[in-house]
Amino acid sequence: MSTVGDAVFERLLQAGVTHAVGLPDSVTAPLMARFDAHSDTRWIPVTREGEAFAVAAGLWVGGRTPVVVIQNTGLLESGDSFRGVAVRMGVPLVTVVTYRGLAGMRGAGWTGSEPPDRSWLVRTDVDSTALLTEPTLRAWGVPYRLYESPDDVDRIRHTAEVERRPAVLLISRSGGTP
């Protein structure tokens, strides 16, 4: 059965992506495996997510077409690299981010679009990373889209290229709204 990672890989391959840089999780492991196995692409594993944005920026300056693949908790870690390297260099960088905790958050009755208050951030049944993902992207002014179909890969790539900056594609295990 085709996974979200397979579908995302096929669209990125068609778009000419050459390298994927990042740290995988259980959702993006198939995507990593496809980049690693294909003769026209390369998977570059890094030690921390902020490193991924700098390596990807260097790849782009060197004439390649990279994407970054990380989890939302790593996105929160990488704020200065995202801002200072990828954004300030104007890198049209598709960033695939696993939306960890999306299903649990929505199941608890929170949409994820607004900043949470303290009572939500300390709950044991909701992943605080999910609570902060979209509010952080909005605060940083980052264009983003929740993956619902393979066409969303093309849409987020178009956004990154037209706006000459990173744009985030949020993916979850179910591939769309849980």
Added chain:
Amino acid sequence: MKKSAALDALVRHRTDEVVVTSMSVVRPWGRLSRHPLDFASADSAMGHTADFALGIALARPDRRVICLNGDGSMLMTLGTLVTAAGVGAHNLVLVVVNNGTYEITGNQPLPGGPGLDFAGMARASGFPVAVGFDDADRFEAALPELLRAPGPVLVDLRIEPEDEGPIQRRPDEAADYLQVSLETSARRLREALDALSP
């Protein structure tokens, strides 16, 4: 060793390599070199020069990339040593300008104090070549081989702290590569590398 003595030596041996500078090396290198493949990692992110240079090296395996990194910057992304060795960045020469301080913010001491062994860290991370120098003549004598050796290569330059101040990008900066924005610099380097594609 004086920073200027080490950089003078490198300028004499540099030919067609990309040179990425950071922190207290940005202005001194800019005073010595005006080359289309020079890039100042300034007005950028903290500690993300070595990994940026690694990306260029991976993109252009036909060309050497020399990264002149600060010691404080290197400490912020020590994981890049492991990443660079793991991906076999054979064309990366990572030079750590090791003065034991955060020079551009006033020479505050680094965690761990002076004498951090960056070459030892690089060897433990898998770098096939990792050497340290505290003498400019010895550094210069080794440079031809260091710029040819299959890497990644790490060079730990133990230099005296000086008083290089904060860096800004502005039109009246003496160094050409600080006169434009980071975005413009990135696009210029991309275009320069594209023009030199094999």
